[in-house]
Amino acid sequence: MPIDAAKALAADPVSSEIAWEHKDVLLYHLGIGAGVPATDPAELRYTLESRLQVLPSFATVAGGTMGFVGSLGAPGIDIDLMSVLHGGQIIELHRPLPARGTATSTSRVAAVYDKGKAAVLVLRSEVADADGPLWTSDAQIFVRGEGGFGGERGPSNRLETPERDPDHVVERATREDQALLYRLSGDVNPLHADPEFARLAxxxxxxxxxxCSYGIALKAVVDTVLDGDASRVRSYSTRFAGIVFPGETLRVRMWADEGAEGRVQVTVTAVDREDAPVLADTVVEHA
Structure with missing residues (x-):
């Protein structure tokens, strides 16, 4: 069997050193659409070294690679990468991210779930520097055709969309070259750049x-609900529900949780395709 859940879960964690500089943060912020208008003081918090704060979703690219990719080669996992889909992402922040840093990232397979026609791998990365833990991230990876091995089905994180109107609705236009810019932060999958490869897919x-959509949505929440203060974010989770074509406009709807202070529920849709789902089951927890 291509996925041996017991072996994958028992494998030793893999540690690697990662590092980033101001320019990596600036490039990431530009890649998710920061800097428009270029002289807006609210945007300079993301684009000017002297005022720079780090959006927590930068954790997904810190060090120039996607932190969970190494875990796809863990013992017990032998899969065709063409059958892999990034199903969801969670980041838990232990403290605000520095604009430059060196840290140790320790990755492992935290769970393997059997969804019947697919398996779901939860790939966890825990990152710490000399001052202690920085963030923990979980990537939920769907592997088509690898279910049915008799494992646990796993939890359901589906959220009901509130029946009332959103507290905030903002739209964020993406550029035609958005993916070409974002890929410079580390994810160079040709699906996002090569038309022929995209057609084959x-x-x-x-x-x-x-x-990239994940980062765009978090920036919208920070700017709209958190007074532009990225350090207030405590955790950010989402399910990837659909695709975006570069050049489309995203509609970000936000609801303050009436039963839990410090919690915002979010949906993201593609305006150009009649509000086709993009991100669902999305929650930002904040101070």
Whole structure:
């Protein structure tokens, strides 16, 4: 069997050193659409070294690679990468991210779930520097055709969309070259740049990285609900529900949780395709 859940879960964690500088943070912020208008003081918090704060979703690219990728080669996992889909992402922040740093990232397979026609791998990365833990991230990876091995089905994180109107609705336009810029932060999958490769994968043209949409949505929440203060974010989770073509506009709807202070529920849709789902079951927890 290509996935041996017991072996994958028992494998030793893999540690690696990662490092980033101001320019890596600036490039990431530009890759998710920061800097428009270029002289807006609210945007300079993301684009100017002297005022720089780090959006927590930068954790998904810190060090120049996607932190969970190494875990796809763990013992017990032998899969065709063409059958892999990034199903969801969670980041828990232990403290605000520094604009430059060196840290140790320790990755492992935290769970393997049997969804019947697919398996779900939960790939966990725990990152710490000399001052202690920085963040923990979980990537939920769907592997088509690898279910049915008799394992646990796993939890369901589906959320009901509130029946009332959103507290905030903002729209964020993406650029035609958005994916070409975002991929410079580390995810160079040709699906996001090469039209021929995209057609082979079943798309009319290259699609935007899901984690780019993830960053765009978090920035919208920080700017709209958190007074532009990225350090207030405590955790951020989402399910990738659909694709975005570069050049489309995203509609970000936000609801303050009436039963839990410090919690915002979010949905993201593609305006150009009649509000086609992009991100669902999305929650930002904050101070």
């Amino acid at each position: 079943g798309f009319d043209r290259p699609i935007l990285h899901g984690l």
